[in-house]
Amino acid sequence: MNDNNQEDLIQEHRPEEIRQRLALAPKRQNISDAVLGGIDGCITTFAVVSGSVGAGFPSSVAVILGFANLFADGFSMAVSNYESSKAEQEFIESIRKSEARHIKLIPEGEREEIRQIFKAKGFDGDLLEEVVSTITADQNRWLDVMLMEEHGLSKSVPKPAMSAAVTFAAFLSVGLIPLIPYIVSTLEMKQQFAASAVLAGTMFFVIGMLKSLAVAKPLIKSGLRTLFTGGAAAAVAYFTAYFLREFFNVSG
Template identity: 30%
Template sequence: MPLPVEEPSSAREYPLDEIGRHIDQERRSVSLLGEIREIVFGAQDGLVSTLAVVAAVAGATSDNLAVLIAGLASAMAGVFSMAVGEYMGSKSQDEIFDWHIADERAEVEGRPLEAQAEVAYLFMEEGMVEDDAWEAAAIIGRHPESLLATMVAKELGLQYSSGEDTAGSPLRGALFMGASFAGGALFPLLPFLFTEGMPALVGATALTGLVLFVIGAVKARWTNRSWLVSGLEILSLAAFAGVAGYLFGSVLPALLGFSGIV
């Protein structure tokens, strides 16, 4: 998003305090998008996986208590599994990033001219003319932290800032993921609290589909896609999971000769 000022004749005319506030705002927006990703992913998975479980059990038995117990058990397992998986995945990613950044820092400190040559080469790969690339690399090379940040961004595709504190982000991501999964898992179970059998299953499918459509439509705000297409895309996936779960719960037991047991 450009700064809300008239374009000056020189970059030096931009007030640095406004530039700083603008950059901080952009960084907060990117951080928020990461949390939105965790919320959307967790809620979608909670809705779809729980609907699949209750559809499978409801297709195999008319016992409402069995459907609720299976749905709740699946939801609780999913909450802890998703939260722990998000925590371990994010923590492992951070550790890998830290190792690569430390390796690049050792190169900047021990072989600064090699680091400058790599930066110049990367600039030339992007289309910068050779003389400008060497000059820019030499200027950046006089500032080790800037050289390190440039190498990390352009060579490894990672983001690095010496003043950025990301401590606690894996735990925060895990909490968002687990909470959103739990919230999503509740909707397929609600109809079974008030009715049973096919009406409950139809209600669970309809309610889940509605919530998923809303999630998809809201998600389109950050993906620059049509809200209708985004909502229908998620809705179609939920419909597939529900139908597949019901068929496996009703048809498969009969094919295996277990239809009379439940």
């Protein structure tokens, strides 16, 4: 840790700064949606390109199939992410409603749950009772504690539309890159494929590095891991198409 980082941390942990930060509702991050969409978009289109080359199809076929899969798979993935986030949102809301009903019907039982939760954390005696009284004095605070401590759920409720939009945008923007050599160049097919492979590999590595910045992991290791994953998927597509072409004796 350098002096600048330490000074920033000291500033962020002053009482007023802490008070303001904790007063804000927790923000739900969409990093995972962007990373997942970007990696899957690049893998999808480059796998299609690799499969087309392995099958001996002309460049026009690679472009057509690439764009068809880019939009279809991007839409499908966005919808799937939307439904997943929506289900999570509805689950959290259902648990909150259930706990609110329990508080209304059996408040003493719910207070005892709070008491047991904080007793397990080391609170005891008058201090424990004061904690229980403070938490249960406000129903929203009471529900927040029950969600986190009893059910292991976050107060940060997912936003399905935002998750879907981030996934779709990342899928399209990154997935388009392996197709660029087939759109804007007049290179021969082998050269187009080589350029596409370089661009796809670069994107895999960059996405892996960006992911590592968000989760504080080693840059190079994360980049190489993502590069290997994308490269393996493309290799599977290429060799599958190549062997099927040979098996069925299909001419390019």
